[in-house]
Amino acid sequence: MFNPKNLKKDFPIFSRKINGKTLVYLDNASTSQKPKSVIAALSNYYQTFNSNTHRGIHTMSEEATAAYEGTREHVMKFINANLPKEIIFTRNTTESINLVAYTWGEEHIKTNDEIIVSAIEHHSNLVPWQELCRRKNAKLKIIPIKEDLTLDLDAYEKMLSHKTKLVSITAMSNVLGYMPNLTRIINAAHKISAIVLIDGAQSVAHMPTDVKKLDCDFLAFSSHKMLGPTGVGVLYGKYELLSDMNPFMFGGDMVKSVEQHKAYWNDLPWKFEAGTPNIADVIAFDAALTYLEKVGLQNIQKHDEKLLKYAISKFSKYEKDGVRLILPKTHTSSILSFSIKGIHPHDIAQIFNDEGVAIRSGYHCSQPLIEHLNLSSTARMSFYFYNTEEDIDRAEKALQKTIKLFK
Amino acid sequence: MELYSEIILDYFKNPVNKGTIAKPSGSALEHNPLCGDKLRIDLLLDKKDKVIEAKFSGEGCAISQATASMLTEKLIGKTPAQIKKIENDEIYKMLNIPISPGRVKCALLGLVTAKKAAILCKKSTK
Numbered sequence: 001m002f003n004p005k006n007l008k009k010d011f012p013i014f015s016r017k018i019n020g021k022t023l024v025y026l027d028n029a030s031t032s033q034k035p036k037s038v039i040a041a042l043s044n045y046y047q048t049f050n051s052n053t054h055r056g057i058h059t060m061s062e063e064a065t066a067a068y069e070g071t072r073e074h075v076m077k078f079i080n081a082n083l084p085k086e087i088i089f090t091r092n093t094t095e096s097i098n099l100v101a102y103t104w105g106e107e108h109i110k111t112n113d114e115i116i117v118s119a120i121e122h123h124s125n126l127v128p129w130q131e132l133c134r135r136k137n138a139k140l141k142i143i144p145i146k147e148d149l150t151l152d153l154d155a156y157e158k159m160l161s162h163k164t165k166l167v168s169i170t171a172m173s174n175v176l177g178y179m180p181n182l183t184r185i186i187n188a189a190h191k192i193s194a195i196v197l198i199d200g201a202q203s204v205a206h207m208p209t210d211v212k213k214l215d216c217d218f219l220a221f222s223s224h225k226m227l228g229p230t231g232v233g234v235l236y237g238k239y240e241l242l243s244d245m246n247p248f249m250f251g252g253d254m255v256k257s258v259e260q261h262k263a264y265w266n267d268l269p270w271k272f273e274a275g276t277p278n279i280a281d282v283i284a285f286d287a288a289l290t291y292l293e294k295v296g297l298q299n300i301q302k303h304d305e306k307l308l309k310y311a312i313s314k315f316s317k318y319e320k321d322g323v324r325l326i327l328p329k330t331h332t333s334s335i336l337s338f339s340i341k342g343i344h345p346h347d348i349a350q351i352f353n354d355e356g357v358a359i360r361s362g363y364h365c366s367q368p369l370i371e372h373l374n375l376s377s378t379a380r381m382s383f384y385f386y387n388t389e390e391d392i393d394r395a396e397k398a399l400q401k402t403i404k405l406f407k
Numbered sequence: 408m409e410l411y412s413e414i415i416l417d418y419f420k421n422p423v424n425k426g427t428i429a430k431p432s433g434s435a436l437e438h439n440p441l442c443g444d445k446l447r448i449d450l451l452l453d454k455k456d457k458v459i460e461a462k463f464s465g466e467g468c469a470i471s472q473a474t475a476s477m478l479t480e481k482l483i484g485k486t487p488a489q490i491k492k493i494e495n496d497e498i499y500k501m502l503n504i505p506i507s508p509g510r511v512k513c514a515l516l517g518l519v520t521a522k523k524a525a526i527l528c529k530k531s532t533k
Contacts, residue, residue, distance in 0.1 A: 344468035346442050346513065350410060362442055376443035376466060405411060406420070406469070 002299040008386040010035040010291075021356030024391045029174050029202060029335055029382035030360055031224045034288075038227055041287040045280045053279055054253055054270070068279055071286040072269070078289050079219065080210040081236055085268040088235040088242070089282055093201040094124040096220035096235035097168070099272065100197055101128040102248040104218075104241065105166070108195075111137040114163040116194075118143040118151050118180070119372060120173040123365040125199040129168060143169075145372060149328035151180050157188050164194045171203035175366045175378065177308070177335030178328035179203065186215055195241070201225060205384075206304055206334055208297040211236055228288035229281035235272075242268050249274040300385045304334035307383045307392065311336050314396045321403045326378060334383040337364075343406050345379040351405060352379075355398040357391075410504050411469065418473035423480055426462045433487065433528030436465075437520040439512050444471050448520045450482065450490075450528055458482045458490070461521075468513050470506075475517035477501055487525035493518060 008014050011033045016023050025033060045067070051060040053068045072084045081087060090096045109115065115129050119142050133140045141164075143156045167189040172179045182198065189196045197218040200209060204219075205226035211219055218241070223232035237245075247254055247265060254274040256264045265271040292300075308331070315325055315338060322341030340348060345361035352359050360380045363370050370377060381395060428434070431449035438445055444467030451460040461479035465472075481501065482490060498518050499506060506514045 344442070344444075344466075344471075346468040346510075347411075347470075350510075354410075370443070376445075405416065 002296065002303070002385075004303065004386055004388050007295065008388070010037070011386060012036060012039070014386070018356040018358070019354055024355075024357040024387075024394045026381040026383060026387065026391065026395060027358045027360050028205075028384040028387075029225070029364075029380065031230065032205065032227050032384055033386070034227055034229070035291050037287045037291055038229065038284050041284040042229060042280055045283050050280075052276055064279055064283070067283045067286070068277070071282050071289075074286050074289050075234055075236075078209070078293070079204070079236060080212050082212070083239055086236055086239050086242060088237070088269045088272045089277055090233035090235055091231055091278070092224070092233040093199060093220045093222045094128075094233070096218075096233045097125055097197065097199065098128050099235055099248070100218050100220075100237075101132045103245040103272075104195070105129075105132045105136075106248070107246065109133075109136045109138050109165055112163060113138040113165045114141055114159075114161070115139070116141045116143060116156065116159055116164060116167045116169075116189075118156075118169050119145040120151065120176060120178065120180075120366070120369050121168075121170055122174050122199065122201065123367070124201075125168055125170060125197075126368070129166075138165075139163075145369070149176055149326070150178060150330055153181060153184055156185065160188055160192050160194065162192060164189070164192055166195050166197065168197040168199065170199040170201075172200075172206070172333055172335075173328075173366075173369075174202050174335065175337050175364050175369055175380065176326060176328045177331050177333040177337075177382075179330075179333060182214060182216070190215070202333075202335070205292075205300075206297075207301045217241055223281065223285040223288060226288060227291055228285035231278050232281045232285050239268070242272075245272075247271045247274065251275050253277075295385055303385050304383055305332045307387055307389070308332065308334065308336060310389050311381065311383075311392045311395070314392055315399065318399060318403065323399070323403075326373065335380065336382070337378045337380045339375055339378050340402065340406075343402060345377045347406070348379040348402050351402045352395065352398040355394065355401060357395050357398045359395070410507075410510075412504050415469060415473045415502070415504060418476045419469040422463075422472065422476040424462050424476060425464060427464050428460055428462050431462075431524075433524040433526070435520050435523035435527055437516060437523060439467065439471070439516055441512065442468065444468065444513065444516055446471065446475055446516050446520045448475065448479070448517070448524045450487075450521075450524050452487070452528060456486050458485050458487075463517065463520075467516070470502075470510055470513040471516045474498065474502060474514055475520070478517040478521060482521060487528040490525035491522055493522070 200221040219236040326337040349361035428449035446465040
């Protein structure tokens with residue numbers, strides 16, 4: 001039985017008080033909280049089999065290697081990839097995207113080629129492509145956003161041509177919560193043989209992900225937004241693409257054999273994992289995946305929808321006080337951005353914090369989008385499965401206090 | 408102690424010296440890129456090179472806007488050289504509220520802008 005109140009008990013942080021009040025955590029799009037099992041897995045590694053992977057013959061090194069590679073297999077199953085070697089561990093989503101830019105991008109993007117992103121991308125899925133285009137004299141095209149805050153996919157389809165080499169797009173906007181129609185985007189790109197990278201930083205934590213069904217070429221996401229430790233990112237890539245790509249970080253572990261003036265790359269996925277990896281955090285990420293499977297990604301998705309509806313019903317009551325909800329026409333996910341006329345989002349977040357409610361304020365690493373919305377910044381609530389309607393009620397109280405204070 | 412003290416809220420809601428000066432002796436615009444705050448400070452000097460009028464304009468959080476307003480009052484009678492010497496601590500004392508690390512930039516945006524305006528001040532031609 002899915003019961004957020006019981007699940008919350010698995011997260012030690014919720015015993016914490018902020019300004020004398022029980023913590024209400026509504027900043028999950030920034031990072032999620034961690035269950036006991038993940039924290040225990042971290043300390044268990046350090047206390048019982050701390051050693052380096054892929055190197056030692058001794059028992060603990062073999063245990064560490066097995067656990068590290070075990071997480072890789074688990075990630076493969078979690079997103080329904082074909083092979084463990086299609087899973088590369090990085091530091092975070094940003095590094096996963098940069099890995100593609102510096103390897104596949106460096107080799108395949110030529111002068112006058114075109115890369116397509118959208119107007120709702122996080123800086124991490126925008127700046128690496130701006131830079132690649134600058135290096136290669138290629139062109140960056142941007143799918144526009146419509147009045148109703150959804151993407152103009154007709155315009156996107158018109159942008160596609162033989163010049164288009166890559167389409168890189170988010171599965172869920174970290175500001176709007178909006179989820180573009182990936183099937184349509186991917187199918188259209190594949191028709192002209194362009195490669196598609198999906199930024200799954202927000203989506204993978206909140207809904208079932210099936211890379212085979214999606215047929216994306218790359219998928220980037222982070223452990224820390226899905227109960228796992230910080231410092232672990234994932235890059236999924238189709239085997240044919242990854243095996244063709246040359247590494248861009250060189251050193252130990254990524255080589256098969258080294259001569260004084262030449263080296264031979266290791267097999268996939270290790271040719272992309274130079275140096276001692278983030279062993280402890282990768283191992284603990286496995287416990288996060290197990291926990292999410294136990295809760296059920298479909299349950300999480302349904303719960304997100306329910307909380308969003310509840311939050312909209314509560315917050316829309318204050319439109320007369322200048323509260324503006326930033327709602328795309330199609331919106332069912334876990335993110336709700338808002339602004340209040342005449343009150344800066346930093347002040348909103350500060351007063352929410354006085355009430356023990358953690359929300360995010362600012363540009364959310366999406367400055368072009370925020371400016372498009374004619375706002376200098378926004379306040380954002382983002383939910384996860386451990387949040388309850390009572391949490392939203394506490395946020396509503398904080399909203400009332402904010403309005404009253406600045407009236 | 409409350410961050411949003413009565414004084415801060417009063418200066419935010421009813422700001423003193425809000426506006427611009429048509430022909431300022433010095434004017435500067437500063438941004439706080441993390442929060443999207445924008446602040447402009449205009450200074451007008453008299454014959455003795457002292458500020459006779461100081462105005463602020465822009466948008467931002469209550470802390471940055473109220474501080475800028477309070478600061479413009481403090482600037483009257485000071486020379487550009489004196490403005491350049493104002494220490495951050497004087498701002499914290501003037502505000503008399505707990506400034507957390509996340510709000511330091513908001514609290515100091517006014518002073519940074521005022522110092523820039525002071526550097527750009529031309530001698531009065533009056």
